[in-house]
Amino acid sequence: MSHEEKLTQLRRYFHTSGKRYTVEREHMLDVIAEMEGTFTIVDLFKVAKAKGFVHAASTLYRNLFIFIDSGFITERHLSGGRVEYETNTGQNAFLLCVGCGTLKKMRLPKEFKAMQEELYKKHKMMPVAYNYLQKGYCSKCQKKIAK
Numbered sequence: 001m002s003h004e005e006k007l008t009q010l011r012r013y014f015h016t017s018g019k020r021y022t023v024e025r026e027h028m029l030d031v032i033a034e035m036e037g038t039f040t041i042v043d044l045f046k047v048a049k050a051k052g053f054v055h056a057a058s059t060l061y062r063n064l065f066i067f068i069d070s071g072f073i074t075e076r077h078l079s080g081g082r083v084e085y086e087t088n089t090g091q092n093a094f095l096l097c098v099g100c101g102t103l104k105k106m107r108l109p110k111e112f113k114a115m116q117e118e119l120y121k122k123h124k125m126m127p128v129a130y131n132y133l134q135k136g137y138c139s140k141c142q143k144k145i146a147k
């Protein structure tokens with residue numbers, strides 16, 4: 001997605017949700033666009049600060065929901081209260097063990113993609129974000145349960 005397309009997506013979100021468009025929020029988009037794969041809020045703040053866009057972590061926290069809601073990043077709640085973020089959502093699927101916290105990342109199966117497209121089409125939705133976090137117990141933890 002080009003920068004112009006990203007701006008269009010962000011402006012579309014502001015227009016439909018009634019949220020205010022600010023230069024600060026546009027700068028946050030520039031920072032988020034630089035993030036690769038999974039990252040934490042601390043990683044995001046480091047990049048934002050290095051670019052000179054965001055001076056206070058509170059600004060980042062206060063505006064982060066905009067980028068989650070508009071589909072630029074996915075927020076993933078892991079075990080033990082850990083939270084991670086990811087750009088380019090919809091490419092991977094995750095399996096989280098709620099016992100030991102092991103997170104397995106894999107390419108999203110083709111069948112999932114076909115199903116999601118069908119679902120969006122059926123409900124006349126324009127897709128912006130996908131979340132494929134499945135929770136369960138891994139084989140090691142299942143052995144503990146059996147004891």
Ligand SMILES: [Zn+2]
Nearest residue numbers: 097100138141
């Ligand atoms: Zn486990």
